[in-house]
Amino acid sequence: MQHSNLKNTPFxxxxxxPVVEGSTRRAAIARSLDLAQHAERLGYKRFWISEHHNMESLASAxxxxxxxxxxxxTSKIRVGSGGVMLPNHAPLIVAExxxxxxxxFPKRIDLGLGRAPGTDQRTAMALRRYQQETVQDFPNNIEELQLYLSEENSTGAVRAIPGEGLEIPLYLLGSSTFSAQLAGKKGLPYAFASHFAPTHLHDALHLYHQHFQPSEQLEKPYTMACVNVIVADTDAEAQRLATSAKRFMLGVIHNTRKPLAPPVDSMEGEWLxxxxxxxxxxMRYSFIGSPHTVAAGLEQFKEQTQVDEIIAISHIYEHEARLKSxxxxxTLFKAEVSSAV
Structure with missing residues (x-):
């Protein structure tokens, strides 16, 4: 069975x-590098790293x-931020x-921007030194960042060197309609965080298209959606692997931030x-199962959203199982998938 809708889609x-239970942060970074090299060999378009602070479970500060x-x-895969939480940083520093x-690394760097703190409020205050954010700060910071990266700023009193005049593509990330409208108005690609905040996905995509204005970077709308993906030999094995992700989400709810736990045979007794x-x-937009099951789910997702690119995140405890996933x-975007799988 050929999944042509996916075959033409960048992944x-x-x-x-993630730091896994019983391991170290150094090992977490080594696993991420190994995954990036694996993704490059497999033909993935880009590899993005998120920004999170004060979290025992993540080494992405x-x-x-x-x-x-x-x-x-790596040598050819695009590498970038998914994203830099701009309110935590001075635009000049980000540009530099x-x-x-x-x-x-010319022509390989992406700059994805978000406006969430990437942590809890107390840590946000430590990062931002008690600055009070207003609704206009994020749009203003983006404009300032774009100014520093522009050739036109070569006569400015404050310049980003290196940075000035370089064609570093910007992407706006969001989980609400605010960033969607802003990305549209600024003519920037838009990535929605549907892997943990599914509620406003369709509204955000609609508003992005509705407000889109062509820019120097982008002539027509470009949308991306991040989803949870766990693929294994069988549906049952994938569902078992997915219990680590569910336990991770439980930690988010409880604000415990513990390292990624091993999978369990059942979530019964784990949650209320x-x-x-x-x-x-x-985890509404999670595609868990055999290649055949996941292909069918992603086909439907692509049909419903019409996104241009799918970004996959996979919270899997066992590194080899994550690579295999x-x-x-x-295989879904590179070749045919047998209906017998």
């Missing part, structure tokens, strides 16, 4: 650099350093850092009914 990877490390040890990355309902809602997924 990418989002990695939070410094996306810029991780992007540099991964880009250094990504200008340096683009100088080191209301927690189960909440996690099942958060991305390998199975790559």
């Amino acid at each position: 990418s990877v989002l990695d939070l650099v 410094s996306p810029v350093l991780l992007i540099s490390h991964i880009a250094e040890h 850092q990504f200008g340096t990355l683009e100088t080191l 009914p209301h927690e189960q309902a909440q996690i099942e809602h958060m 991305y390998e199975y997924l790559s």
